Structure formats: C-alpha cells, structure tokens
Amino acid sequence: MTEILLGAALLVLATVAAGLVRVLRGPGVADRVMAAQLLGTGGIAVLLLLDAATGIAGLADAALTLALLAAFATVALVRGAPDDGGEPPA
Amino acid sequence: MSATIFGLLGAALVGIGLFGLLVRRDALLRILAFNLLGGGVFLVFGAVARRGAGAGLPADPVPQAIILTGIVVAFAATTLAVALVLRLAAAKDRG
Amino acid sequence: MTLLVDVFTVLTVAAGIVFFVAGTAGLIRFPDTSSRLHALTKADHLGLGLVVLGLLPRAESLGGVLRLVAIWGLVLASSAAAGPMLARLARRGARGG
Amino acid sequence: MIADLLIVAAIVALALPVVLARSAFTAVALFVAYGLLLAFAWVRLDAVDVALTEAAIGAGLSGVLLLGAARRLAGGPPVEDAPPGKAQVALIGVGCAGLAVALGAVILALPDPAPSLAEPVMANIAAIEVGNPVTAVLMGFRGLDTLLEAAVLVLAVVALWALAPDAAWGAAPGWRQPPATDGPLALLARVLPPIGVVVAVHILWVGADAPGGKFQAAAILAAMWLLPWMAGIAAPPPISRAWLRIVIAAGPVAFILAGFAGSVLQGAFLAYPPGYAKAVIIAVEVVLTASIAVALALLVLGPPAEDRGA
Numbered sequence: 001m002t003e004i005l006l007g008a009a010l011l012v013l014a015t016v017a018a019g020l021v022r023v024l025r026g027p028g029v030a031d032r033v034m035a036a037q038l039l040g041t042g043g044i045a046v047l048l049l050l051d052a053a054t055g056i057a058g059l060a061d062a063a064l065t066l067a068l069l070a071a072f073a074t075v076a077l078v079r080g081a082p083d084d085g086g087e088p089p090a
Numbered sequence: 091m092s093a094t095i096f097g098l099l100g101a102a103l104v105g106i107g108l109f110g111l112l113v114r115r116d117a118l119l120r121i122l123a124f125n126l127l128g129g130g131v132f133l134v135f136g137a138v139a140r141r142g143a144g145a146g147l148p149a150d151p152v153p154q155a156i157i158l159t160g161i162v163v164a165f166a167a168t169t170l171a172v173a174l175v176l177r178l179a180a181a182k183d184r185g
Numbered sequence: 186m187t188l189l190v191d192v193f194t195v196l197t198v199a200a201g202i203v204f205f206v207a208g209t210a211g212l213i214r215f216p217d218t219s220s221r222l223h224a225l226t227k228a229d230h231l232g233l234g235l236v237v238l239g240l241l242p243r244a245e246s247l248g249g250v251l252r253l254v255a256i257w258g259l260v261l262a263s264s265a266a267a268g269p270m271l272a273r274l275a276r277r278g279a280r281g282g
Numbered sequence: 283m284i285a286d287l288l289i290v291a292a293i294v295a296l297a298l299p300v301v302l303a304r305s306a307f308t309a310v311a312l313f314v315a316y317g318l319l320l321a322f323a324w325v326r327l328d329a330v331d332v333a334l335t336e337a338a339i340g341a342g343l344s345g346v347l348l349l350g351a352a353r354r355l356a357g358g359p360p361v362e363d364a365p366p367g368k369a370q371v372a373l374i375g376v377g378c379a380g381l382a383v384a385l386g387a388v389i390l391a392l393p394d395p396a397p398s399l400a401e402p403v404m405a406n407i408a409a410i411e412v413g414n415p416v417t418a419v420l421m422g423f424r425g426l427d428t429l430l431e432a433a434v435l436v437l438a439v440v441a442l443w444a445l446a447p448d449a450a451w452g453a454a455p456g457w458r459q460p461p462a463t464d465g466p467l468a469l470l471a472r473v474l475p476p477i478g479v480v481v482a483v484h485i486l487w488v489g490a491d492a493p494g495g496k497f498q499a500a501a502i503l504a505a506m507w508l509l510p511w512m513a514g515i516a517a518p519p520p521i522s523r524a525w526l527r528i529v530i531a532a533g534p535v536a537f538i539l540a541g542f543a544g545s546v547l548q549g550a551f552l553a554y555p556p557g558y559a560k561a562v563i564i565a566v567e568v569v570l571t572a573s574i575a576v577a578l579a580l581l582v583l584g585p586p587a588e589d590r591g592a
Contacts (some may be wrong), residue, residue, distance in 0.1 A: 001191050003205045008198050010285050012236075013322075015202075016194040016293045018192045022212050022221070023315050024299060029219050032311040034225050037267065038212060039318045041260055044204060045236045048253070049198070050325070052240050056148075058330035060495025061485060065334050065502060066321070067256045068478050069342035071263025072211035073314050074360045075467065076342075079309070079459065079512055080349025086266055092326050095286045097389035099323070103297055105382025112299030112374045115363045116349055118306045122313050125344070127295050136327045137389060142398030144488060145405075148328035151415035152399040155424060157332050158416065159431040162497055162574075165339050166438035169581035172351045176584065177445045179355055226449075262473065266466035 005053035009046050018043035033077040040070025097137030103130030117175040121168060128164045132157050190242045196237030203231030218275040226268045230261055286326055294318050298299035306352040306362045313348065317341030330414045330493035334485070339578075346508060347582045354457065411560035413491030413556035420495065425552045429541065432534045432570055435577040439530060444519055446585040452522035461514030471513035478506035486571055490560065495568045500574035507579045518583055528574065533573025540566050 023035035044063045049083055051059035103126050110123025135153050142150030211224025237257045246252045296316040303309035317340035324333035366374070403423065404416050410422035421427045462468045482502040486529075489495030510516035519526055540562055544553035554562050 001194075004195060005198070008202060008236075010288075011202050012205050013285055013288055015205045017288050019212050020292055020295065020315065021210045023312060026308070028218050028275060029273050029307065029311075031221060032308065032329065033267075033271055033274070034212065034222060034364045034501050036311065037264065037271075038209065038225055038229060038319070039315055041233050043318060043322065044256060044260060045201070045205065045233050046322070048236060048240055048256070052194075052243050056325075056328070056330065058334070058488075059325065059490070060256075061488065061494055062250065062321070062325065062330055062334050062337065063256055063487065064252060064259075064481055065498065066318075066337050067259040067263075068474070068481055068502060069338050069505060070318070071259065071267070071470065071474060072319075072342050072509060074263065074267040075270075075347050075470065075509065075512055076346040077311060078267065078274055078312065079467075080310070080346075080353050089532070090189070093284060094284050094389065095539050096288055096323055096327055096517055097392075098386050099290045099293060101382045101389060102294060104385055105378040106294075106297050108373060108381060109378040111359050112378070113366055113371055114301065114307060115365060118348065118355060119301070120307050121304070121311055122348065123301050125313070125315075126300060129340075131325075132332075133320075133323065134385070134389065135326065136329055138392070138396070139326045139329065141396035142393060142400055143328070144398045144400040145403070145416055147404065150396075150398045150400045152424065154329050154332055155412065155416050155419035156427070157329070158335055158420065159427060160498055161335050161339055163431060163434055165344060165578070166435055166517075166581060168344065169347055169553035169584070170438055170441055172347055173442050173445050173584050176354060176587075177352060178448075179563045180587070185366070202310075212432050259477065263470060266470035 002053050005049050009049035009053065012042055012045045012049065025068070027079075033074060036077060037070065037074050040066060040073070044070070093137040093140035096133050096140075098138060100130040100133030100135075103127065105134060106130075117178075118172070121171050121175070123166075124171075125168060127166070128160075153160060194239040194243060197235045201232045201235030201239065204228045204235065208232060222271055222275065226264055230264055233257060234262060238271065243275065288318060289322050289326065293323065296571075302484075306355065307349070310345065310348045311541060314341050314345040317344060327430060331414070331495065331498070334493060334498040335501065338498055338505065342505050343501060343508075343582055344354070346505075346512065350457070350582075356406050359408050376566075386400050409556070409559065410549070410554070410563070412563060414489060414493065414495070417489055417495050417563075418495070421567065422559075424539075424553070425541075429534065429537045429552070431535060431575065435574060435581075436530055436534060439577050439580050442581060442584075442585050446521075450586040452520055453586040454520045455586045456511065456518050457587060459512055459514035467513045468515055471510045471515055475506040475509055478509075479500055482506070482575075486567065490564060496571040496574060500571045502583065503575035504572070504578035507575065508582055510520060511583070518579075521580075521586060526580075529576045530573055530580070533570035536569040 019035050019038040023032050044066050047059050047063040070087055107127025111120055111166045114120055135157055139150045139153035208228030210224050212221050215221045234257055237253050284563040289589050300312045320335045321337040322334055358523050399541050407418050410418040411417050481500040486499035541552040545551050
C-alpha cells in the first residue's frame with residue numbers, strides 16, 4: 001500500500017510540474033496566477049499522500065499551512081497584478 | 091542521494107542568483123536574485139544537515155534550526171531592501 | 186476490513202489523479218484563459234477532494250479526519266473566492282509580459 | 283529519486299526566468315511558485331520544520347511584499363545605470379557558472395561519514411523536555427542565537443520605520459488598498475483569519491514535539507493579519523500606538539528575562555530549571571510568537587508613507 005501511495009504522490013507531482021509550463025508561458029497574468037494555484041492544490045495532495053504513505057510527522061500540518069498560504073498568495077497575486085493592460089516597465 | 095541532488099541544486103541556485111544580481115539593473119529584480127542566491131545557500135546547508143543523519147534522526151537538527159532563523163533574517167533583510175528601493179523611487183519622483 | 190479500506194483508497198485516489206491530470210491537460214492545452222480557468226478550478230478541486238476522501242478512512246484519529254476535511258474546505262473556500270477575481274483579471278486582459 | 287530530479291528540474295526551470303524576466307510582476311509570480319516548490323525540496327531533505335517556514339514566509343509573505351513593491355514601482359522613472367555590455371554579461375555568466383561548478387565539486391567532496399551533532403542533541407534532549415529536536419536546538423542548545431534573531435526582527439522594524447518621511451511619522455504603515463466591500467475577496471478576508479488563528483495556535487502547540495513552532499505560527503498569524511488589509515476592509519494601526527511597540531519588544535524581553543532567571547536559579551544564562559524547562563520554553567514561545575507575528579506583518583507593510591494613494 002505504501003508503494004501505491006508513493007506512486008500516486010509522484011504522479012500528482014508530475015502533473016503539477018507539467019502545469020508549471022503555464023506559469024512559464026503565460027501569456028496573461030491570470031494564467032500565471034492559475035498555475036500558482038495549481039501548485040498549491042496539487043502540492044497539498046502530494047503532501048497528504050506522502051503523509052499517508054510515510055507517516056513522517058508534520059506533513060499533514062504542512063499541507064494545512066499550504067492550504068492557508070496558497071489562498072493568501074493567490075489573493076496577493078490577483079491584488080498585485082498590473083491592471084492597466086499595458087506592459088509595466090521592465 | 092537526495093542530499094547530493096539538492097546540494098547541487100543549491101550550488102546552481104547560487105550561480106543563477108549571483109548572475110541575476112550582477113546583470114540585472116532593476117533594483118527589485120536584484121532583490122529577487124539575491125533571494126535566489128540565499129535559497130541556494132540554505133539548500134547547501136540543508137544537504138549538509140541531511141548527510142548528518144544519525145541517532146535515530148533523519149537529519150542533523152542543528153543546521154536545520156540555523157536555516158530556520160536564517161530564512162526569517164533573510165526575510166527581514168528583504169523587507170528592508172524593498173523599503174529602501176521604494177523610498178529611493180519616491181525621492182526621485184519628487185526631485 | 187483493511188483490504189476493503191485499501192481498495193477504497195486506491196480507487197478514490199486513482200480517480201483523483203485522473204482529475205488532476207485532466208486539470209493540468211486543460212491548463213496547458215485549452216486555447217483561452219477563461220476555459221483554462223474553468224478546467225483548473227473544477228478538475229483540481231474535485232481531484233483533491235477525491236484524494237482527501239480516499240485518505241479519510243486511513244486517518245489515525247478524529248483530529249486527523251478533521252484536519253483532512255479542514256484542508257479541503259480551506260482550498261474550496263479560497264478558490265471559490267479566487268476564481269471570480271481571476272476571471273475579472275482575465276477579462277481586463279492584463280498581461281504580465 | 284525520480285521525485286527529487288523532478289523537483290530540481292522544476293526549481294531550475296523557475297529560477298532561471300526569475301532572473302531573466304522582462305517585467306517585475308512576472309518575476310515575482312515565478313518567485314512565489316519557486317518558493318512553493320522549495321518547500322517540497324525541504325520535505326525531501328527531511329526538514330519539515332523548514333518546509334513549513336519556507337511555505338509561509340518564502341511563498342506567502344514575500345509574495346505580498348514583492349508584489350506590492352512591483353505594483354508601486356511600475357510606471358516609475360526608468361533605471362539610470364548603463365546596461366552591461368554583451369562581453370560583460372558573458373564574462374559574468376562564465377564566472378557565475380564557474381562558481382556554481384566549484385561549489386558543486388565541494389558538495390561532491392564532502393567528508394564521509396558526515397560530521398553530525400545529531401548524537402549530542404539526542405543525548406541531551408531529555409534536559410530540554412521537548413520532543414522536537416529542532417525546537418530543542420532553537421530554544422535550548424542554541425537559544426542565544428534565537429534570542430539574537432528575535433532582536434534582529436525588532437531592529438529591522440526600527441530601521442524600516444526610520445525610512446518614514448518626517449511628515450508621515452506616527453501614521454499608519456503601508457499603502458492604502460482599494461477596498462473590496464463585498465464580493466468574494468471581502469468574504470474570504472473575513473472568514474479566513476479566524477480559521478488561520480486556530481491553525482497557527484495548533485502549529486505553535488505541536489511545535490514542542492513535532493514539526494512546527496513559533497516562526498511558522500507567527501508567519502501564519504502575520505498573513506492572517508494582513509489579509510483584511512489587502513482586501514481594503516481594515517487599516518493597520520498607526521505606528522505611534524504604544525501597544526504595538528510593547529508587543530514587538532515583549533518577545534525578546536521575555537526571552538532575556540527567562541535567561542536571567544536561569545542565571546539566578548541555575549547559575550548560567552538561559553539555563554532552564556529541571557522539571558520546568560518545557561513550561562518555561564512554551565511560555566517564552568507564546569510571547570515570542572506574538573512579537574514575531576506583529577514584527578513580520580509590520581515588515582511587510584513597510585514604513586508609513588506621505589503618499590497614501592498609490
């Protein structure tokens with residue numbers, strides 16, 4: 001069972017990593033924020049699966065922290081996004 | 091094995107961060123690059139901690155505790171740097 | 186009993202992974218921001234919900250069960266709030282370069 | 283092993299564009315994603331305590347700070363420094379790559395078996411009476427470091443406030459956020475903080491025996507305090523408030539008092555009386571958590587500014 005759960009964690013991690021393509025490609029601000037959100041949700045799933053597989057102390061609490069902070073980061077990204085539609089100076 | 095892989099990642103991040111710090115002109119991007127550099131140093135330290143596993147622990151807790159304080163201090167330094175950049179920009183605006 | 190639990194976990198977690206893969210595929214392949222947002226917000230949270238559901242019977246204590254449910258609830262609440270904000274952002278056509 | 287390589291590849295794939303990004307916002311968005319991924323690297327390095335801190339500070343608080351700065355700097359005057367020439371960039375690139383390779387070689391050549399303090403920590407952990415070795419190091423064996431670090435946070439707040447223009451001194455810190463009086467953000471900003479406070483208390487409490495502790499709890503508390511401000515539904519308190527300053531200073535002061543109590547009772551600074559070590563540590567940690575949380579939030583908010591509109 002442990003191996004199955006670890007494999008599942010690896011699979012979710014792989015899909016999250018694939019989702020990063022969208023952070024890198026954009027093109028819009030919303031796409032980048034979305035991909036960051038995927039990183040949060042997928043990351044929580046990875047941590048929970050690892051917790052069930054290995055029982056390392058604190059992983060479930062790390063997932064809980066991530067759930068709170070991913071929401072916080074998303075709000076920050078949306079609130080901080082440049083809203084004039086124009087290219088901010090590099 | 092994990093320790094070596096992430097230690098090497100730390101080395102790479104130090105290189106990437108230093109490059110950004112020296113090449114970019116935008117102050118905010120320099121602060122970001124500096125944070126990448128710092129993250130690399132922490133990872134190298136974390137690799138050392140992981141290699142020090144023993145006495146029933148998966149890693150040496152002393153470097154880990156120092157990394158914890160390091161992250162908080164690095165954050166404090168970042169806030170100060172950002173505040174300086176913003177103050178400088180405001181001063182330029184006025185003058 | 187443990188066999189039953191194991192089978193349940195494997196089935197729900199596998200279903201969850203299907204949704205994660207679907208969400209990521211949508212995020213990468215869909216042509217415009219709105220449909221990508223649609224793919225991500227639905228599929229991912231269903232995926233996480235199924236993973237949480239599959240792990241529930243394995244939780245060691247009532248606290249563990251509560252924590253799992255709380256995590257899913259937090260993610261749902263925050264993405265429910267973030268979704269409309271993201272949609273508005275996408276409609277403004279903001280570009281980050 | 284595969285997981286490690288996947289994480290490494292993803293982190294490098296994010297770190298490079300952070301350095302090369304054209305716009306500051308893109309760089310910060312990538313940096314937030316990088317911070318989240320770094321938390322996984324820490325889990326793989328068996329440093330769950332660090333992973334918690336990285337997720338809370340590296341991704342959460344840094345994200346808010348840097349995005350706010352990027353937004354306020356957008357449209358400002360362009361950078362005046364001359365851009366480095368192609369040859370110069372190439373030279374710097376070669377130099378940095380050389381440094382990375384040299385550092386990598388050092389890591390491959392680390393001594394085996396590795397020197398470790400894990401044995402002495404576990405041999406003496408009974409005296410500290412806590413189950414989490416990282417907490418034992420932070421509050422016990424290297425307690426002085428943690429005390430100095432708490433003092434650094436106070437000094438950072440003082441330095442930050444020193445940047446306030448004369449006219450703005452004593453006013454509320456940070457810039458004004460456009461208010462979100464209704465809609466999803468306003469709801470989230472009202473619902474999330476109470477839940478977050480419960481989670482923070484939980485993280486602080488389990489920190490004695492499992493990963494968690496004051497830094498992680500304080501970072502969560504700071505984030506929850508900042509959320510209503512980000513939604514524009516609550517203003518931060520003016521920095522002239524006495525209670526604000528008392529809370530910031532209370533943590534280090536409580537730590538120092540506990541240290542001197544050790545000098546008197548046990549004959550050494552920061553020596554904990556046997557049988558009461560855990561009680562003293564938790565009492566100090568509770569006060570420190572409040573101090574660090576307020577200090578972190580104030581550091582994100584920045585100094586009070588004259589121009590409150592931007």
